[in-house]
Amino acid sequence: MVAESLCRLLEQYDDAMNSSAVVSLTFDDGFRCQFEKALPVLNRHHLPATFFLIANKDATHDRWAGHTTDWWKIDWRDDDITMLKQVLLAGHEIGSHSVTHHPEIMQRQPDMEARDSKRLIEDWMGSAVTSFCYPFYRSHAYLAGAVKNAGYEGARGGLNASYYEIGKGGGLDRFNVDCRQISRSESVNTWIQPGRWHILTYHGIGGAKDGWEPISVEQFSEQMADLARFRDSHEVEVLTFRDGLKKTLGTAEVIDGRGDRI
Numbered sequence: 001m002v003a004e005s006l007c008r009l010l011e012q013y014d015d016a017m018n019s020s021a022v023v024s025l026t027f028d029d030g031f032r033c034q035f036e037k038a039l040p041v042l043n044r045h046h047l048p049a050t051f052f053l054i055a056n057k058d059a060t061h062d063r064w065a066g067h068t069t070d071w072w073k074i075d076w077r078d079d080d081i082t083m084l085k086q087v088l089l090a091g092h093e094i095g096s097h098s099v100t101h102h103p104e105i106m107q108r109q110p111d112m113e114a115r116d117s118k119r120l121i122e123d124w125m126g127s128a129v130t131s132f133c134y135p136f137y138r139s140h141a142y143l144a145g146a147v148k149n150a151g152y153e154g155a156r157g158g159l160n161a162s163y164y165e166i167g168k169g170g171g172l173d174r175f176n177v178d179c180r181q182i183s184r185s186e187s188v189n190t191w192i193q194p195g196r197w198h199i200l201t202y203h204g205i206g207g208a209k210d211g212w213e214p215i216s217v218e219q220f221s222e223q224m225a226d227l228a229r230f231r232d233s234h235e236v237e238v239l240t241f242r243d244g245l246k247k248t249l250g251t252a253e254v255i256d257g258r259g260d261r262i
Helices: 002-019 032-044 078-089 103-108 110-125 140-150 217-232 241-249
Strands: 021-028 050-053 093-096 131-133 154-156 163-165 196-202 236-238
Touching (some): 021 032, 032 078, 032 217, 050 131, 078 110, 093 110, 093 241, 103 140, 110 131, 110 140, 154 241
Parallel strands (some): 021 050, 021 236, 050 093
């Protein structure tokens, strides 16, 4: 009787987890504020996330747009690489966000942007990079083919706040996964739909000098505390982009853009 009761409890737990929502937290551009201000909050609540980083050694983001004294980003100095390896060890994911992040240059060299950003980050980190994020969201139009050919498992675009049915794909194009951009205070329960995957995207954490479309540290902290409470009540799983994609596709195996099994 005890064994039967235990089996029933385990089945109920599995059913609950299978019907729970999945949320993935993603961060674009590699702003330093994400690691200085957001990462401690994520780690405190044991919330995994995906950080999409640009594979160049500029100290600031989008210097071509005039950001030479603000929007500080990861520039792949030795201290950055040491820190990022600890980020991976904590259960987070590092993905690629192009080499130049320049709207005109990327259109002229899509293969290099996809291929070399993957290669460079893998060389610096010593680990595989399987996820790509399209700069400005709309660059999917000219980068998607190159991303597939470069061997990524999937790529995140945006910006329509779609939900995807877990286990069935739900119309999912894994090389143009939609997202919801977060740049203000929101009700976390609107992110959560049972049996569906939803992807969130953050940029700046802090103020206008920290990055594009910033959200305050206070707002971010409140959102993550609320999300952790939903997670602890088994209403939602929080997974990296890579793991959310795999769960939504309903397979532990993912076929990359070249047709090879990962």
